[in-house]
Amino acid sequence: MSTIRFNALKEALKRVPVEIKEEERKSEAFGKNVFNEHSMRQFMTKEAYQSVMDAIEFGKKIDRKVADQVAAAMKDWALSKNATHYTHWFQPLTGATAEKHDAFFETMGNGRAMEKFGGGELVQQEPDASSFPNGGIRNTFEARGYTAWDPTSPAFIYGTTLCIPTIFVAYTGEALDNKTPLLRALQAIDSSATAVCKYFDKNVTKVNASLGWEQEYFLVDAALAISRPDINLTGRTLLGHSPAKGQQLDDHYFGSIPRRVLSYMRDMEQECMLLGIPVKTRHNEVAPNQYELAPIFEEANLAVDHNSLLMDVMERVAQKHNFRVLFHEKPFAGINGSGKHNNWSLATSTGINLLSPGKTPMKNLQFLTFFVNTIKAVHDYEELIRASIASASNDHRLGANEAPPAIISVFIGSQLSAVLDELENVTNGKLSPEEKTDLKLNIVGKIPEILLDNTDRNRTSPFAFTGNKFELRAVGSWSNCAGSMTVLNTIVAKQLKDFKVEVDALIEKKKLKKDEAIFNVLREYIKASKKIRFEGNGYGDEWEVEAVKRGLSNNKTTPEALKAKKSAKTIALFEEMGVMSKIETEARHEIELEEYILRIQIEGRVLGDIARNHVIPTAIKYQNTLIENVSGLKNIFGAEFEAHAKEQMDLIKKISMHIAGINSKVESMTEERKKANKLHGQEAADAYCNIVKPCFDEIRYHCDKLELLVDDELWPLAKYRELLFTR
Ligand code: ADP
Ligand code: MG
Numbered sequence: 001m002s003t004i005r006f007n008a009l010k011e012a013l014k015r016v017p018v019e020i021k022e023e024e025r026k027s028e029a030f031g032k033n034v035f036n037e038h039s040m041r042q043f044m045t046k047e048a049y050q051s052v053m054d055a056i057e058f059g060k061k062i063d064r065k066v067a068d069q070v071a072a073a074m075k076d077w078a079l080s081k082n083a084t085h086y087t088h089w090f091q092p093l094t095g096a097t098a099e100k101h102d103a104f105f106e107t108m109g110n111g112r113a114m115e116k117f118g119g120g121e122l123v124q125q126e127p128d129a130s131s132f133p134n135g136g137i138r139n140t141f142e143a144r145g146y147t148a149w150d151p152t153s154p155a156f157i158y159g160t161t162l163c164i165p166t167i168f169v170a171y172t173g174e175a176l177d178n179k180t181p182l183l184r185a186l187q188a189i190d191s192s193a194t195a196v197c198k199y200f201d202k203n204v205t206k207v208n209a210s211l212g213w214e215q216e217y218f219l220v221d222a223a224l225a226i227s228r229p230d231i232n233l234t235g236r237t238l239l240g241h242s243p244a245k246g247q248q249l250d251d252h253y254f255g256s257i258p259r260r261v262l263s264y265m266r267d268m269e270q271e272c273m274l275l276g277i278p279v280k281t282r283h284n285e286v287a288p289n290q291y292e293l294a295p296i297f298e299e300a301n302l303a304v305d306h307n308s309l310l311m312d313v314m315e316r317v318a319q320k321h322n323f324r325v326l327f328h329e330k331p332f333a334g335i336n337g338s339g340k341h342n343n344w345s346l347a348t349s350t351g352i353n354l355l356s357p358g359k360t361p362m363k364n365l366q367f368l369t370f371f372v373n374t375i376k377a378v379h380d381y382e383e384l385i386r387a388s389i390a391s392a393s394n395d396h397r398l399g400a401n402e403a404p405p406a407i408i409s410v411f412i413g414s415q416l417s418a419v420l421d422e423l424e425n426v427t428n429g430k431l432s433p434e435e436k437t438d439l440k441l442n443i444v445g446k447i448p449e450i451l452l453d454n455t456d457r458n459r460t461s462p463f464a465f466t467g468n469k470f471e472l473r474a475v476g477s478w479s480n481c482a483g484s485m486t487v488l489n490t491i492v493a494k495q496l497k498d499f500k501v502e503v504d505a506l507i508e509k510k511k512l513k514k515d516e517a518i519f520n521v522l523r524e525y526i527k528a529s530k531k532i533r534f535e536g537n538g539y540g541d542e543w544e545v546e547a548v549k550r551g552l553s554n555n556k557t558t559p560e561a562l563k564a565k566k567s568a569k570t571i572a573l574f575e576e577m578g579v580m581s582k583i584e585t586e587a588r589h590e591i592e593l594e595e596y597i598l599r600i601q602i603e604g605r606v607l608g609d610i611a612r613n614h615v616i617p618t619a620i621k622y623q624n625t626l627i628e629n630v631s632g633l634k635n636i637f638g639a640e641f642e643a644h645a646k647e648q649m650d651l652i653k654k655i656s657m658h659i660a661g662i663n664s665k666v667e668s669m670t671e672e673r674k675k676a677n678k679l680h681g682q683e684a685a686d687a688y689c690n691i692v693k694p695c696f697d698e699i700r701y702h703c704d705k706l707e708l709l710v711d712d713e714l715w716p717l718a719k720y721r722e723l724l725f726t727r
Contacts, residue, residue: 002618002716004227009718011223011322012726017263018321022270031276035077035155043073055151057206059187062151067119074155075104075117078162086117088125088147089163091178092132093591095480097308098168100125101161122164123149133594135587137174144171150179153305156275158313165305174584178482179301181580185486186301188493188577193346193354193370196496199503199514200366206349209489212297212469213307216338216477217314218290218326219261221726224718225324229614230606231723234599235328235393235478238607238696239615239703242334243721246288253286258727261291264321269293271313277306287336288724297343297469300489304481307340327478329403330396332720333700337397338477339404342484345469346370356468357447361440364447365518369499372420372522372529374470375410377495378463379529381487381573382408383553383564385463385472388487390561390592392599394476398556402539404462404474406561407547407554409534411461417535419447426523431516439519460538490579497577499525558596559685565589593685597676600688604673607696608666614716615703616659622710623655655709661702669695 031038040049048069054060062070078086087099104115125147132145147166155164168177175181186209193207225231230238257265265282272279278296285292295310297303311327318325330337346354354370357363378385385408389398397403412420422443427435458464462474475484499521506517531550536543547554555561564570566589574580580588626648633648634641642649669692676687707715 001713005716005718006713008221008223008227009722009726012221012722015221015260015322017260018267020263020266020270022266026273029270029273030278031274033081033157033274034276035074036276039077040073043077045069045073048073052151062123064119064123067123069119071117071119071122074122074162074164075115078117078157079104079115081157082160083157083162084160086121086162086164088149088166090147090166090168091308091480091482092168092176093135093178093588094133094595095178095478097312098132099161099163125166132168132176133591134170134176135590135594137170137172137176137583137587145169145176146171150183150301152183152299153302154276156309158275158309174581174587178480178486179304181574181584182304182482182486182489183301184579185489185493185577188579189346189489189496192493192496192500194348195500196369196373197348197354197366199369199518200362201348201350201352204348204350204352207354208347208349209300209485210297210343210345210347210353210469211300211303211481211485212295212343213303213475213481214292214294214341214343215307215310216285216290216292216340218287218328218331218338219264219318219323219727220289220326220331220723222319222322222324224723224726227716227718228723229610230603231324231326231331233606234603235326236331236396237333237720237723238603238610239700239707240332240717240720240723241704241707243719243724245721245725246335247286250286252284252288252290255284257282257284257291260321260323260727264317264323265291265293267321268314268317271317272310275306275309275313277310277313279310285336285338287332289727290336290338297345300344300485304485307481329391329393329476329478330400332724335720335724336402337400339397339473340475340477340479340481342472342475342481342488343466343469344472344485344488353468355465355470361445362515364444365515367447368419368423368444368522369518370496371412371416371465372525373495373499374492375412375532376525376529377491378408378410379532380495381491382532383555383561383567384487384491384570384573385484386474386553386555387561387564387570388484389472389474389476389479390555390558391476391479392558392596392603393478394474395556395558397476398474404460405538405543405554406556407538407543407552408462408474408532409538409547409552410470410532411458411464411535411538412533413458413465414535416447416465417533419443420526420533423519423523424526426519428520428523429510429516430512431519436515458535458538461534462538486579490573490577494573494577557689559593559682559689562589562592562596562685563682565592590681593681597684597688600693601673601677603696604669604688604692607699608670610717611662611666611699611703615706616662618714618716619655619659619706619710622714623652625711626652626655651709655706658702658706658709662699662706665695665698665702669699 048066051062051066055062085101085103087101089099092098104117106116107113147168150165153165167180170176189209190207197204269279279293280296281294314325357367398406464471502521503517506512566586571582571585574585630645630648633645672691676684
């Protein structure tokens with residue numbers, strides 16, 4: 001009997017839900033471990049408090065003396081909550097989060113000690129984090145990367161550590177993290193959008209991008225997960241025969257949540273409450289053992305931090321419940337994968353959602369302005385959006401008939417499509433009073449305030465308007481939201497900036513009225529961006545054909561998709577908008593390509609190892625049993641034995657055939673890896689993508705066949721039915 005697998009199963013069957021005590025109301029627990037406005041007021045001087053608020057709202061610098069006061073307050077607060085250490089919490093380009101803990105504790109030299117934490121420690125730290133990927137920006141001999149405090153995301157206590165959200169930059173100033181470009185993109189959208197808002201309302205002083213993510217994930221029993229080297233090392237199963245029952249009955253979706261899982265969710269949500277992550281919904285997803293949670297949306301930088309923190313919390317809490325969380329986009333072949341939907345909108349300092357239609361024609365013109373500009377931005381930079389969600393693991397999902405295709409398009413619903421079609425006919429130049437009235441009353445004025453019902457129907461679109469926000473649905477469940485949010489906010493910022501220039505030019509040079517000028521520019525944008533709009537089935541083959549005709553990109557693999565990340569157009573965009581320098585842009589491309597290569601390389605090694613060292617020996621063991629059986633039959637039946645041993649002999653042959661298949665393919669895969677390892681950058685990634693990776697399918701095919709042939713008791717790896725239906 002296979003001990004690993006059966007021990008794991010025995011463990012898994014013994015589990016009972018961990019008991020969770022929720023003593024507090026959620027509203028009372030919320031933000032308890034966050035140094036938020038409430039605790040700042042309590043612990044800070046008025047001066048320090050005001051200074052931090054100004055930094056948050058207007059990006060004002062906090063001077064050193066005040067930083068000392070802030071640090072002292074933060075320390076007092078943290079000690080009052082029994083924290084012992086502090087860390088600068090940052091998001092290196094690995095996509096995860098990083099921290100290096102330092103104790104508050106300092107000795108005083110006279111045998112005594114105290115807790116110390118000053119402005120210096122708050123504002124800047126040199127974590128000597130020289131082994132994070134940096135795409136050649138930072139030579140390791142310099143080994144200097146600094147973390148610097150981001151006051152717009154509040155400090156929090158996790159466990160016994162005060163975590164201070166920070167950016168991570170090189171000694172020479174280049175961003176080494178995901179947060180810095182995001183903050184710059186958010187600044188860009190603020191300034192472009194605020195300028196455009198002034199056409200409609202002079203009182204708007206700031207525009208914030210909002211993000212509400214939805215996170216999908218799988219939960220697998222920890223003991224079963226450990227019995228699978230592929231899950232352990234790559235986050236997904238590299239082989240495994242599909243179970244007799246998968247998701248075809250759709251009986252998991254929105255079904256009642258299994259008790260052990262519910263207890264996990266409650267525990268994890270309790271942690272989230274303390275950390276100020278406003279999680280709101282939880283439910284089963286389509287695939288067995290797949291779940292989703294979503295928070296109330298927040299300002300985008302905070303929301304990105306919260307998503308990263310959440311993924312960390314989820315993994316840690318899972319340990320306590322003997323679960324393993326799988327964030328991989330496609331942990332199981334033949335079963336739905338996981339994504340992250342990024343709901344995005346723009347909110348003004350006056351409390352208006354710019355992507356929400358209003359009550360008056362003027363409000364609706366403002367809505368249309370932001371709506372059309374967003375569509376135009378996506379049209380102009382569709383390839384960059386595709387690139388922003390590219391990863392080795394997300395390649396399994398995009399275009400796999402269950403998730404948005406690799407083709408980026410925008411869905412807006414029939415009502416708004418009709419409005420845009422009408423606007424295409426607006427007269428060029430000055431508008432007659434009749435036309436103006438008609439536009440206001442019959443077209444713009446007719447956009448209903450609530451569009452929610454009729455726009456949320458299309459689930460196959462990668463970028464859908466859902467009534468008061470756009471939903472980017474193609475983001476990978478494993479990825480950091482910062483990447484796609486940086487791109488989306490930058491391209492819309494650039495678009496709004498251009499829009500403002502064009503409208504102003506029409507007002508000044510052509511002497512058009514403001515609304516005339518806006519209608520004129522929108523008309524041209526609607527015409528120019530028509531090809532990005534698609535209302536049909538994004539999963540259909542016809543769409544692929546149609547998209548080619550329209551000239552839209554369809555980059556199916558990461559190495560293809562990433563090219564758009566360092567095109568001249570992208571470099572110019574990021575430079576113009578002050579989001580990334582050429583060096584920063586190119587460094588990220590290099591790192592992402594490298595990460596792709598490494599991921600496929602690791603998968604190749606793990607698959608080779610499992611196939612050779614687990615599957616083949618097991619198959620041989622079983623084959624030997626069969627051989628013994630056949631020779632026994634021969635002893636008993638002599639010449640007639642074949643009539644009794646036919647099935648067994650067939651099996652023996654089949655097993656040999658599959659073993660040979662595995663061997664030869666693992667060999668050629670290894671050879672191809674060696675060749676690929678001699679290449680660099682794009683060429684290496686292409687080789688891994690087009691030559692190494694396709695070997696996986698054939699190896700897997702033979703392994704999965706063997707899984708069906710070999711005695712269940714001998715099979716060493718937890719099977720799909722066990723991974724997916726043990727809860
Ligand atoms: P689903 O897409 O599963 O139907 P919803 O449409 O309710 O779910 O979307 C839920 C997500 O959208 C939540 O994360 C929510 O916070 C977010 N969301 C709602 N309104 C906005 C908005 N104006 N801006 C950004 N995100 C929003
Ligand atoms: Mg959604």
